[in-house]
Amino acid sequence: MRALIIDDSRAMRSILRRIVTGLGFETTEAAHGQEALDLLHEGLAPDLCLIDWNMPVMDGYTFLTRVRDEPAWRSITLMMVTTESEQRQIVRALAAGAHEYVIKPFTPDAIADKLALLGLLPAEAGA
Template sequence: MRALIIDDSRAIRMILGKTLRGIGFEVFEAGNGCEALERLQEIGRADLALVDWNMPEMNGYDFVCSVRSKAEHADMRVMMVTTEAEITQMIKALEAGANEYIIKPFSKEAVVEKIQILGLIP
């Protein structure tokens, strides 16, 4: 399975990447929403995208809106991983098509449990 980690923090990409590789994902990275759309173009498809909200060029919310407007990524599960912790923001992301949401700071266990909730791992 393929996961795309989209975060402008290299440290967060490393932490998430290590966790995802540990549960069998092939991991790709992008530093913002625009890069993520390019990366998706290159690799064709991903099963999971972990997306930060606040990033330069294209933020995570706009990325979600963009991929949800395209039929080819309809099956991709999208999880926001962000410091945005207001309920209104969460609802906005879920209504735009995000499937799950993790608030920073998070533990490795929380990431794995959320991926289980998404049905990608047993």
């Protein structure tokens, strides 16, 4: 399984990388949505994208909608991992095609539990 971590914070990318590599994922990182979109256009085929909302160049919501508009990428599981905690933002992201939504700060178990619910981990890995 391959995960694409999209966050403008190098520290947050590092935290997420440690969590998901510990769960068996190979990872690639992008500092903003446009960089991530470029990776997809170049042929990167992640199973999962972990997406921050607030980033320069292209925010996570725009990235999410661009991925959902492209039929070839519809099978990618998209999970927002962001400080945006307003119900309106959560509903907006889920309505646009996000599969899950995690609010920062989070625990490693919260990420594992969400991935298990999405069927990307064995159920016992997220327990």
